[in-house]
Structure formats: C-alpha cells, structure tokens
Amino acid sequence: MSTDPTPRLAVGYLATPSGLDGIALAVVIARATGAAIDLICVVRPVGHDGQPGLREYQERLENQAAQWLADGAEHIPPGIETRTVVAVDDSFADGLIGMAQRSKAAMIVVGGADDGLLRRHSLGTVSTGLLHSSPLPVALAPRGYSDNAAAQLDSITVAVSSKPGRSDPLPFAVAMAENAGLDLRLLSLVSLDSPFDDETSRAARELQVATARALLDKTRATVTGDLEVDVLVADGATLDEALDNLPWDDGDVVAIGSGHLGAARRVFLGSTAARILRWTTAPVIVVPRSG
Template sequence: MSTDSPARPRLTVGYLATPSGDDGIALAVAIARKTGAAIDLVCVVHPVPYDGHPGVEQYQARLENQASAWLAAGAARIPDDIETRTVVVVDESFTDGLIGLAQQADAEMIVVGGTGDGLISRHTLGTVSTELLHSAPLPVALAPRGYADRTEVALDMITVAVPVKPTTSNPLPFSLTFAEQAHLDLRLVSLVSLESPFDDDVSRSARARRVEVVRDLLEKTRATVNSDLDIEVLVADGPTLDEALDNLRWDDNDLVAVGSGHLGAENRVFLGSTAARILRWTTAPVLVVPRSGDPASPPS
C-alpha cells in the first residue's frame, strides 16, 4: 500500500524585471532553502481593452510574451534544485492577480520586494506592496531594498513582535509553526516606550516598571511554547518607540514577523502603525501575518 507524501509548500512571488523584483526572488530563495518550498514566480499583465481596431489580440500576446521573457530571466536567478514554475496572469490589478494565483496554488505566503526608491537595506513600499499589506488574505513577506545583493544569506532566526495590547493580532502561532518547519531559532520581542517628551527620573522609573511587566509577559509566553526551539526573549525600550526600535540589532540572516492591526478585516493582512514603524526601522525582511479572529491576549 502506498501513501502520498505531504504536499510541498509553495511561495507565490510577485515579479517585475526590476531590482526590487530581484530582491523578492532572493527572499523567496532564502525561505525555500529552509522550508523546502516550491516557488511560483508570477508576473501580472493588464488585459488590453478591445477598441474596435484590429491587432488587439496580437498586442496582448506580445505583452504576455514579454512577461514570459522577464520571468525566464528571473527564474534563472533561482537555484536549479528549488522547484520553480513561471506563471503569467492577466488581470486588471497586479495585486488581485497575485492574490488569486496564490489562493489557487494554496500558497503559504506571498513574497515581494518593495520599491527601488529609499535607503539600501531599508523598506520602502510601492503600490503593489502597499496594497498587499492592507488586503492580502495570507501572510506577506517583504524584502528590503538591496536584499538580492547580500551574499550567502541563510535565515537562522525569526524575531516575533509579541503584542502587549489585547487588540493587536498575535503573529506567534504562525511564526512558531514556520520556525519549526524552517528550523529557525525564535526571538520574542516586545517594545516599550512612554512616548513622553520628558526623559527625567519619573519617566525612566515608569518605563522601567513597564519593562519588568512586559518581560514577565514574554517569559510567560515562552513558557507556553511547547517546542524544542531555541527561544530568546528581549524587551526593547526607549523614551520613544523609534528609540526603542533603534536599540534592536539585526543581521543578514534575520526575519521579522509582525501581526496585523485591529482596524483590518479578519483573516486579512493590515499593516498597523507599530508594524509600519518596525518596517521602517528594520534591515531584515518582514513577514506580516493576517489578523486572526481572536485578538491577542497575554498569558495568565
């Protein structure tokens, strides 16, 4: 009697023949290397509206052939031992076409680069990435600018932004499953700041008390994780949230997971204000997890 082997996980990678498209490929390769996932490299082209003149079908075919050529060049950047297919999707919206293909393929996540503007190693959102980070029904992984230029990237840790507010969606359940699948170490991080204009003894004392409360929450969270993973807990604090973020250190092999804000729809990605600031500060790729039906709640 034969048994079917587990289905290989799939990554849907949105691609254009640009440096940010190459950044997305590089991140997808790094994830596939750790998870054994297959890659669907996707380019979306707009349908050419019929205007009553001849040649529309030929022009549409020309656009699709050009997209196929771009995909072939992009696929050449993916090592031969990673299962890869290229797909041209015709849709009015690049974002909708990408999401539709990801759902059809039952993908684990969508992977994209940002945009070509902005600082090297930082995140800058373009039109497609912005739309994905405010509507996608599955996790979205975003590569920072210049990620394709990093050499010998091998993901070894996922940093999970554990929320301290019960209204914020918790990315830990998804991140834990992903870390076990990819054999990554886990770092649980919470941010503490009073956003106070004063940096006096009273403010520092209040922040220190809050740090202890949050550290206790993280330790309790770590205790609930039934896993053999190496788990680190860290509280990043500062007078402001930006200064707290500036105290965090990243290396080329990090991945950051954040939850979705409470304003988003259930089971959809929605980049909240804190996650957006993490995105702005980190040099690591960021994985945004859709909002679950149940808000995060601290362990008792």
C-alpha cells in the same frame, strides 16, 4: 506555513531590482522550508473586443512577461521547484493574490520600491496593495537584499503585543521556526514617549520594561517543542529609538501581526507594524489578522 508536503511561495515579479530582491528572499525561504516557488508576473488586460491589432498587442504583453519570468527564474538555484506564471488582471496585487490562492500558496513574497534606502524597506504600489488586502502572509524583502549572496535564515523574531485583542503572529512564527529549524526570538517594544526625563518618568519606564519582560517570559512558557527561544525587550525614550536600538543579523526575519482596524483573515499594516517595517533591515513577514 502550509500543511501541504510541498508548500508554495507566490512571488510577485517585475523586471526591476526590487523584483530580484523578492526572488532572493523567496530562495532563502525555500531553502529553509523546502518550499516550491511560483514566479508570477501580472499584466493588464487590453480591451480588444475582437480587434486583431489589440489582441496581438495583448499577446505581445504576455509574451514579454513570460520572457521576463524566464530571465528571473535564472536567479533561482537548481534544486528548488519553480514554475512561471503570467496572470492577467487590472491590479497586480489582486492578480497575484488570485494566483496565490489558486495554487494554495503558503505565502506571498515581494520586494519593495526601487527608490528606498539600501537595506531598508520602502513600499511601492504592489506591496502597499498587498499589505492592505492579502488573505495570505506577505513577506517583504528590504532594498538590496539580492546583493547579499550569502543570505540565509537563522532565526525568526516575532513582535509580541501587550494589548489584548491584537493580532497574534506567534503561531505562524512558531510553525515557521519548527518547519525551517530556526531559533525563535520574542520581542516586546517599550517606550514611554514622554517629554520628561525625571525620576517619575524613569520609574514608569522601568515598570514598563518589567511588565514587558514578564509578558515575554509568560509567552515563552507557552511555546512547546525543542525550539531555542530567546526574549528581548527593546527599550527607548520613543518607539523609534527603541526600534533603532534593536540588533539585526543577516539571518533574521521578522514576523509581525496585522493592525486591529483591518478585516479578519486579511493583512493590514498597522501603525506599529509600519514603524517596525521602517526601522528594521531584516525581511519582514506580515501575518493576516486572526478571524
């Protein structure tokens, strides 16, 4: 999270159910961290070249966006500092990133697509763009998140990779846990992905579990301070099965690193992160790859 006394959340908003999901997640994070909310709607520019009719049409677009933002802001409880911003850009994702950087936001928050499964993540055009270019952490709300009026944050789960050189979201997760008073859960995923179910395969899988647990214990020892830290090895015959076996509570949020193929200091949704996103019912924060 930002070192600014009042960190800011840049929330991309459209007048859709997914827009309300993004607001709901931003409210939950703001309550936990004391952050302020910038509610941002991006409209495309109209190339009017001084033509009065087209210039008026641009104004109508921006006024409509301002009205949508005013309506959306009504879903933010009193006590959370909020401002609404209309940005003009050819790309919603690029416009949102630009405004977030100018306001020195700590995080970008959005909902997913409106056609996904309830309580699951489904990426739309905006979220997909952010997950392949954002220099800031991107928080994603699952579909229908705004329906949970009692939503709050209690713990943050961070996926710890056993592969050297991979992006490490642990520093971000520790900072957010300390800032928001959250419990911290270290997660390792184990799957042999073998077509065989024999003694040799089972022994190999048990060795993987033991190695993963040793890594988590070693990682836990590096976490200083008074945080409550738990470790969990999610085990399954396949990665999808391991993910499906994970327990999620209403107060969970998941922090995952960016894929190693992405640019430094940018978010890039790798294959494992994409599968975590597919299976979890908790909000997910994707952290940029370290420089």
